[in-house]
Amino acid sequence: MHTDVLEILFTEEAVTERIRELGAQITRDYEGKNPLIIGILKGATLFMADLVKRIEFPVEMDFMAVSSYGQSSESSGVVRIIKDLDQSIEGRDVIIVEDIIDTGLTLVYLKNLLEQRKAASVKLVTLLDKPDRHKVDITADYLGFTVPDHFIVGYGLDYAERYRNLPYIGVLKPEVYQS
Numbered sequence: 001m002h003t004d005v006l007e008i009l010f011t012e013e014a015v016t017e018r019i020r021e022l023g024a025q026i027t028r029d030y031e032g033k034n035p036l037i038i039g040i041l042k043g044a045t046l047f048m049a050d051l052v053k054r055i056e057f058p059v060e061m062d063f064m065a066v067s068s069y070g071q072s073s074e075s076s077g078v079v080r081i082i083k084d085l086d087q088s089i090e091g092r093d094v095i096i097v098e099d100i101i102d103t104g105l106t107l108v109y110l111k112n113l114l115e116q117r118k119a120a121s122v123k124l125v126t127l128l129d130k131p132d133r134h135k136v137d138i139t140a141d142y143l144g145f146t147v148p149d150h151f152i153v154g155y156g157l158d159y160a161e162r163y164r165n166l167p168y169i170g171v172l173k174p175e176v177y178q179s
């Protein structure tokens with residue numbers, strides 16, 4: 001375990017197994033459809049890569065980049081689009097892939113935006129949910145794990161752009177972001 005990590009919440013093996021189950025659920029639910037899987041950069045990249053490998057039909061992938069945290073451990077509440085989709089989603093079934101729902105502000109914004117763009121359906125899949133911190137009413141359609149109200153790193157989640165490559169999900173030691 002890295003010295004900046006207080007505790008491991010989910011090991012690499014536990015994450016792999018949960019993603020396998022989520023992929024199987026999505027495979028069943030989207031049988032005969034052609035969903036567009038939209039990964040939200042950068043946090044969702046590791047989860048997205050593993051999830052699509054567990055979906056048993058060919059999928060199309062696209063990415064958006066938005067930011068509300070920047071270098072901070074607190075959401076600014078303002079969602080900025082840094083990279084938009086490459087294509088129209090009108091009439092498409094879309095699945096948004098996120099690493100975490102914290103305040104929920106990012107996903108509410110994105111869901112509304114994609115619905116305004118006339119997607120046929122918009123579903124949310126998130127690796128983690130931190131319900132104690134929600135500021136808006138939001139529920140994922142597919143959820144990996146619920147996490148407590150601590151700052152989480154690993155498996156795509158960063159603090160100031162670091163720790164994304166940890167192969168497990170852990171709690172960052174508070175002294176790392178308080179110093």
Ligand SMILES: O=P(O)(O)OC[C@H]1O[C@H](OP(=O)(O)OP(=O)(O)O)[C@H](O)[C@@H]1O
Nearest residue numbers: 041042043067068069102103104105106
């Ligand atoms: O529910 P919320 O409070 O909106 O927080 C969740 C969002 O914040 C993080 O992204 P961030 O803006 O840090 O960008 P990153 O994915 O590049 O780390 C995370 O990846 C989610 O997108």
Ligand code: HPA
Nearest residue numbers: 102150151152153157158
């Ligand atoms: O707990 C978190 N860790 C990393 N990034 C985040 N973005 C929102 N919440 C978190």
Ligand SMILES: [Mg+2]
Nearest residue numbers: 043069157158
């Ligand atoms: Mg981040």
